Amino acid sequence: WDFWEVFNDNYRVVLNIFDIGLAGVAQFTLTDFNTGKSTNASLTRLFTRGSVGHPPSWRYERPLRFAKGNDWMEFDRAGDDVHLRLEFPRKKISGEITLHKDPGMDSMVNLIPFKNPKQFVYAVKIMCMPARGSVAVGGQEYPFSEENNSWGVLDWTRAVFPYKNHWKWCIASGRVDGVPLGFNIDYGFGTESSKSMIIHDKRGHHLDVVEYQHDRKHLDKPLHITSPDGRVDLTLVPKFFEKAGVDIGILAMKGINTYGYFTGKLVLDDGTRITIKESDKLFGWAEEYVQKW
Incomplete structure (x- = not known):
């Protein structure tokens, strides 16, 4: 695709x-x-x-x-x-x-x-x-x-x-303190490896394990996104959330998606700490999907 x-x-x-x-x-x-x-x-x-x-x-x-x-x-x-x-x-x-x-x-x-x-x-x-x-x-x-x-x-x-897959994908783009900032947090399918990165002022900074877990009964609650090594500590405050997809038994594509504003901190490869404030209005989403086809 x-x-x-x-x-x-x-x-x-x-x-x-x-x-x-x-x-x-x-x-x-x-x-x-x-x-x-x-x-x-x-x-x-x-x-x-x-x-x-x-x-x-x-x-x-x-x-x-x-x-x-x-x-x-x-x-x-x-x-x-x-x-x-x-x-x-x-x-x-x-x-x-x-x-x-x-x-x-x-x-x-x-x-x-x-x-x-x-x-x-x-x-x-x-x-x-x-x-x-x-x-x-x-x-x-x-x-x-x-x-x-x-x-x-x-x-x-x-x-x-393979026939069945499950993944999570979280992404954002914007500016923090006037500098372009984005990140891609991606895990779930395949033989697990780190598939996540920060982009800050055009440069990529590789991340190790980053995790989050939706509260499926309360998708309106803030979503916490963290890494065991402390390089990612984010909160996504939802503005919009949805449950989407289709499931007809042998074929399925369904999941949940939360859009909102991110605050918190990121640590770059050289140890530089980036603080994301409410006033930055850094916007993006976090999703979780399952697929069968």
């Missing part, structure tokens, strides 16, 4: 083109965190078996385009800018968003094995990409810009998965 999410503290847009063999899908979601309302739309082709045309790199030497009838979604790149576009006229959804990937900024790449040597996950995670543009749904426009602190993140994954 090529999973792009663009967000600020008022709304998010998910644009995802994926191919799981049984089907290829272009997925759109817009969620207004203030009203709690989500708009979903998708295009589906059955039994694609890798024919959607996913490129060998997120850098898009050629566009990734998924079309069905007059509806389409496309990801492309020009220089250091990634362009996300869609037109779903039947649903009155359209948009174009540009994300800037600073060529000097580190990103994170994981190659994750499973017990079966024929199975693996290769994932690129990029955060801290300033966003500009807008999406329109039913005549209402949702703008993204530096003025409303909008950011984009990428999960670019190629994999041969």
Whole structure:
């Protein structure tokens, strides 16, 4: 899949083109965190078996385009800018968003094995990409810009998965004391290894084990995210949370997701301590999902 999410503290847009063999899908979601309302739309082709045309790199030497009838979604790149576009006229959804990937900024790449040597996950995670543009749904426009602190993140994954998987993913992007700051906390599937990193002022700082556990009965409570070595001590105060997904027995994709503001501390590789304050309004999410397919 090529999973792009663009967000600020008022709304998010998910644009995802994926191919799981049984089907290829272009997925759109817009969620207004203030009203709690989500708009979903998708295009589906059955039994694609890798024919959607996913490129060998997120850098898009050629566009990734998924079309069905007059509806389409496309990801492309020009220089250091990634362009996300869609037109779903039947649903009155359209948009174009540009994300800037600073060529000097580190990103994170994981190659994750499973017990079966024929199975693996290769994932690129990029955060801290300033966003500009807008999406329109039913005549209402949702703008993204530096003025409303909008950011984009990428999960670019190629994999041969086992039938069942479970994972947690926590990510944020913003500025702290005027300096770009983001982090990716990622664990659950595969032969376990550290898949987490801080990005501070364009540089990556590798993390060891980082953990969190949702209170499923009280998703509105603050979520604590910590590491045994003391380098991560964060609190996520929820603004929006959801239980999402489908489960039809042999096929499932379901989980929980909490969006909100982070406060606390991070320690960089050289021992520098970064304090995240309420006034920084560092925004992101923490999710937990299970999958069967």
